[in-house]
Amino acid sequence: MKYKKRPAIVEAVQFNSNYSKNWKECHDFIGGFSGERNFIDETWREKNRSERTPCVSTGDGIKQLTNKDYIVKDEFGNFHIYKPDVFEKMYEVIEE
Numbered sequence: 001m002k003y004k005k006r007p008a009i010v011e012a013v014q015f016n017s018n019y020s021k022n023w024k025e026c027h028d029f030i031g032g033f034s035g036e037r038n039f040i041d042e043t044w045r046e047k048n049r050s051e052r053t054p055c056v057s058t059g060d061g062i063k064q065l066t067n068k069d070y071i072v073k074d075e076f077g078n079f080h081i082y083k084p085d086v087f088e089k090m091y092e093v094i095e096e
Helices: 020-030 084-090
Strands: 011-014 055-058 063-064 070-073 078-083
Touching: 011 084, 020 070, 055 078, 070 084, 078 084
Parallel strands: none
Antiparallel strands: 011 070, 055 063, 070 078
């Protein structure tokens, strides 16, 4: 049997590691830097202590963000991380 995925409206924000105001936008989008599931954990990379590594808690575990990744909040409130090419194939902007 074949199934078609129901259309779902999601919220998303694109991470830009070169723009400090975007870090705050991502922080606010996922609900803060700490909490049970919704956080960006500013951990330090082992190789380069001067560079912060933002991470997001998802259903698949803690995922590290890279520049231009999209953080998506699905209809159930769960977060997912997508590379730009995958996100752009799956989603399109809707007018509010």
